[in-house]
Amino acid sequence: MRLCCPSTCPMEKKPKVSQLCELCHCRKAIVKRPKNLQKICKLCFYEVFETEIHNTIVSNNLFFEGERVAVGASGGKDSTVLAYVLKLLNERYHYGIDIVLLSIDEGIIGYRDDSLATVKRNKEQYQLPLEIVSYRELYNWTMDEIVSCAGLKNSCTYCGVFRRQALDRGAAKLGINHVVTGHNADDMAETVLMNLLRGDVARLEKSTSIMTSSVGSPIKRSKPFKYSYQKEIVLYAHYKKLDYFSTECSYAPEAFRGTARELMKNLESIRPSCIIDIIHSGENLVLKPKKVRKQFRKKDVTEVEVRSDGSVSLFKDGNRCERCGYLSSNRICKACTLLEGLEKNRAKLKIDTDTSTDGAAKTTRELEQLSF
Ligand code: SF4
Ligand SMILES: [Zn+2]
Numbered sequence: 333m334r335l336c337c338p339s340t341c342p343m344e345k346k347p348k349v350s351q352l353c354e355l356c357h358c359r360k361a362i363v364k365r366p367k368n369l370q371k372i373c374k375l376c377f378y379e380v381f382e383t384e385i386h387n388t389i390v391s392n393n394l395f396f397e398g399e400r401v402a403v404g405a406s407g408g409k410d411s412t413v414l415a416y417v418l419k420l421l422n423e424r425y426h427y428g429i430d431i432v433l434l435s436i437d438e439g440i441i442g443y444r445d446d447s448l449a450t451v452k453r454n455k456e457q458y459q460l461p462l463e464i465v466s467y468r469e470l471y472n473w474t475m476d477e478i479v480s481c482a483g484l485k486n487s488c489t490y491c492g493v494f495r496r497q498a499l500d501r502g503a504a505k506l507g508i509n510h511v512v513t514g515h516n517a518d519d520m521a522e523t524v525l526m527n528l529l530r531g532d533v534a535r536l537e538k539s540t541s542i543m544t545s546s547v548g549s550p551i552k553r554s555k556p557f558k559y560s561y562q563k564e565i566v567l568y569a570h571y572k573k574l575d576y577f578s579t580e581c582s583y584a585p586e587a588f589r590g591t592a593r594e595l596m597k598n599l600e601s602i603r604p605s606c607i608i609d610i611i612h613s614g615e616n617l618v619l620k621p622k623k624v625r626k627q628f629r630k631k632d633v634t635e636v637e638v639r640s641d642g643s644v645s646l647f648k649d650g651n652r653c654e655r656c657g658y659l660s661s662n663r664i665c666k667a668c669t670l671l672e673g674l675e676k677n678r679a680k681l682k683i684d685t686d687t688s689t690d691g692a693a694k695t696t697r698e699l700e701q702l703s704f
């Protein structure tokens with residue numbers, strides 16, 4: 333005989349054993365972790381998600397006490413979660429770092445203006461200082477103007493080159509030497525696949541590095557979400573009710589990356605661990621050492637680098653672009669080369685970033701710096 337009302341009886345509400353969290357065994361499992369399909373409760377999800385990022389930070393010695401760190405903040409889910417988690421971990425584990433939000437305004441109406449409004453709200457919500465650097469102020473061009481002048485096809489090539497330099501300049505303006513970005517495990521695995529598929533050995537080697545920097549540049553970049561799945565970042569943002577912007581950029585994303593992403597999603601649906609497995613494979617690839625020989629003829633050049641595509645570059649750490657003063661292994665930096673083309677209204681450089689190995693693709697590889 334039932335002695336109490338079924339709607340109020342605690343026994344009635346107790347979840348079945350099969351629904352219990354596989355970690356704490358006491359709360360109801362509501363999340364199936366995309367990473368390993370483990371069924372866990374919300375609190376355990378927060379705990380494992382945050383702890384994994386903390387372990388990545390500590391095991392790679394990403395920060396030192398007193399370091400000033402700029403979070404590359406776009407207002408999207410990855411960088412919003414990064415700013416939130418980094419602030420939380422900094423307080424919880426006493427990293428002793430000083431966090432600043434650094435945003436780039438590419439000048440894309442209907443996309444970046446709205447996402448920057450999100451970053452401005454994040455600034456208030458997380459009580460973090462914010463610096464915004466715009467393409468207009470640095471290059472006197474907006475992405476909208478570049479696309480109308482040079483077409484849609486190469487928009488991400490221009491944007492990537494300009495953004496990389498803009499982030500460095502923004503960080504330098506703030507006196508900061510470390511920029512952290514929200515690149516996640518999915519992004520990294522996609523990059524490994526892309527470089528593998530197009531035989532870009534030089535980039536393949538660097539594509540799994542958690543920390544990178546340009547030759548001679550004091551500014552380093554790191555990716556604390558290197559092992560964090562995109563789906564888990566979205567889940568975390570959702571459960572924590574974080575304020576982020578989810579609209580895609582109005583300009584076409586890189587076609588080849590889209591194909592690599594689709595391929596990886598198909599693989600992930602069969603084998604969820606494939607994202608991490610691809611990253612581990614990339615990390616363990618051992619490439620033949622590069623041929624580097626001493627150059628004696630020119631006094632001011634220290635080394636000759638023979639690139640994987642056979643081209644040769646003379647460089648010396650700390651070389652600067654003759655026009656803008658930005659670090660460059662060539663006389664004119666990549667951004668200035670692109671700007672020159674734009675200014676002369678002949679920006680229709682034959683750029684084929686996808687499969688070609690001809691001279692145009694070499695030009696593209698030299699122009700692009702999208703590995704951050
Ligand atoms: S999708 Fe391309 S154009 Fe748009 S913000 Fe990203 S890199 Fe720039
Ligand atoms: Zn639990």
Ligand SMILES: [Zn+2]
Nearest residue numbers: 653656665668
């Ligand atoms: Zn320059």
